[in-house]
Amino acid sequence: MPTNYIYILIGLLLSLQPETSAGQAYPSGEKHFPATAVINVREKYGAKGDGSTDDTQAIQQAISENIGKDRTLYFPKGTYLVTQPIKWVHIVEQDSLWRARLTIQGQSQKETIIRLKDHLPEFSNPETPKACLATGSNKVNNKESKNGGGINAFNNLIYDLTIHTGNGNPGAVALDFVGTNLAGLRNVTIVSGDGEGVAGILLKRQGAGPCLFKNVTIRGFDYGIDVYGSEYSQTYEYITLKDQKKASIRNTSNVLSLRKIRSENKNAVPVILNARRKDLKSAKRPDNYGLITLLDAEFVKNGEPATISAIVNESDTNTQAGNLYIRNVGVKGYQRTMENQGAVAKGSAIKEFVSTSVNGSASGNRADKPETFSLSIKETPQFHQNDLTQWASVTDFGASADDPNGDDTQAIQEALNSGKEVIFFPKGKFRYVISKTLVIKGNVRQLIGMQSGIDIGGKNDFSDSTQIAPVFRFEQGKHDTIYFERFNLSDERKSPFWGGVFIEHASSQVLVVKDIDNDVYARGKYFYQNTKGAGDLFLENVATIMPWNFAYAQHVWARQLNPEAHFVPLGKPIITQKGGSLWILGLKTEGPRTVLESDQGSVEVLGGFLYPVKNIQNRDLPAFISNKAKLKLTYVVNAYNPAASYTSMVSNGNKSSRKSITTDKKQFSNRGAGTAVPLYITTGEK
Incomplete structure (x- = not known):
């Protein structure tokens, strides 16, 4: 079958570098708090953080005693070794009574590390993945959640630390996240020691959004971020993704707002995969198609150029493709910039692109000539007083x-x-x-x-x-x-x-x-x-x-x-x-x-x-x-x-x-x- 090129659809694909660099993390620095502001997991629960002591029980106890209370658990600098999944549950043995409303606060994004021990049998099978860390939801309609998902996953927040899945754990997920309304990550690094693992951040349970992920770096895994389901949207800003094996970001049906995304990959895989739902029983369900809004991004394929597209918007003859709005994206090392509805585009940058017709009084109703305006963007000021x-x-x-x-x-x-x-x-x-x-x-x-x-x-x-x-x-x-x-x-x-x-x-x-x-x-x-x-x-x-x-x-x-x-x-x-x-x-x-x-x-x-x-x-x-x-x-x-x-x-x-x-x-x-x-x-x- 001949390849179709998007010369007309992507009339605004130009050989331009993005106006601003993407994925550059804010320097998060150390975060100190008064003793009465937080609960120190070392002082109250005996966690060691020495890289050799098994801190699983201490961390799980701290979480189980404080979920549902909007408390803040503080992790001083150190490496906290864990050997089992850490879950937002009250009763670990029964994997029950999942709850939300907990903040995990590290002292340092770089030097506060929750790390899986190497070569753990429980994390060995990618077909039955297990999470190093899994957040949860409160009861919904007075019913307990069986897997921790749910729409009452409020105030699940993680700040200023690293989650490391070790070596020899190919069935590991670093973070299985649910969080709604007020939830997310800020200043977090997620690492696979040997590059193996199912996902850095997995968002497949009910209640994955709305939430904010900001200043996050993910290294390794099959997928850096893997999203499934139609509700309720997620926002990402200043995200760096490195060396994923299948796709840096896979979105199946949800609504993602992405800005300042930087991908550096030695593997020839898509950076953005807007995937189709293949299990729908009713066309009236709202989760047929995803929407990705992407701006101010840089995608770099290191080594041999990849013959695939950096951005893939899946479709077939029976299913409408997902929707895309893209602006100011630079691409290097990919022979194809984007694939949309079977057509592909070449070039080194996307200035502005819309996957379907533009609507409105100022548009020409064409994807290649949206005639848009854009507001100026300022970065959110940052402050933390360590004195x-x-x-x-x-x-x-x-x-x-x-x-x-x-x-x-x-x-x-x-x-x-x-x-x-x-x-x-x-x-x-x-x-x-x-x-x-x-x-x-x-x-x-x-x-x-x-x-x-x-x-x-x-x-x-x-x-x-x-x-x-x-x-x-x-x-x-x-x-x-x-x-x-x-x-x-x-x-x-x-x-x-x-x-x-x-x-x-x-x-x-x-x-x-x-x-x-x-x-x-x-x-x-x-x-x-x-x-x-x-x-x-x-x-x-x-x-x-x-x-x-x-x-x-x-x-x-x-x-x-x-x-x-x-x-x-x-x-x-x-x-x-x-x-x-x-x-x-x-x-x-x-x-x-x-x-x-x-x-x-x-x-x-x-x-x-x-x-x-x-x-x-x-x-x-x-x-x-x-x-x-x-x-x-x-x-x-x-x-x-x-x-x-x-x-x-x-x-x-x-x-x-x-x-x-x-x-x-x-x-x-x-x-x-x-x-x-x-x-x-x-x-x-x-």
């Missing part, structure tokens, strides 16, 4: 998460006024209770919650729905950038919170919000709102259930944003934007609401997973509303029946005169009962 004399605990000022009847407002404000740079919240049995606005200014540089919960007091200043009142108000302070991270923000007591806003950005300082979960019962006005002149906002791994209000023009960059609609009023969008720019790498929503309404703003969504869940009663409800706004969107709608999918994708124009782009089969690809939108563009009303 522990600059840390202050709110408990030193009288706050306590062990007293369910207390009010911690005054004590926390005193800590914020103490002059220390870092204010931390030790994890307690319950939550810290706040009844009045906390003001952050002065010398405060970072608030770090250690996954502590924040609750609203019964008598509070947030109860009047006509008077908006913030819980955390960021006012002008000393530092250029402020960091707010590792909190669970909720109204678990169901206190009156009708005028409440969890975060108000009222300064020109840059604000970085990371690893935040906005939990059930948060029935307030907004999760976030800004004031005029607010500084840049960076979001990473943030899950919320309240509306967002960008009331004034602002520049926002988000990685793995999960805004759900549980407490978004009917007829209101989840996100409201008035001017400014909003750049999102990885967006997952939930609930039958409009995702975003932009009034003369600029929005770029690079990989979206829209999940209405319930039937959309107003069949004209659009997924997005553009009021003279510029939108560039790539996403899917996940649905099990047509009534739970949007029929109107984008309502475009102005508030008095709009035109809707509907889900006509001629315009969009079906994805089961939902829709795939590889690229939609509008540059505003002409």
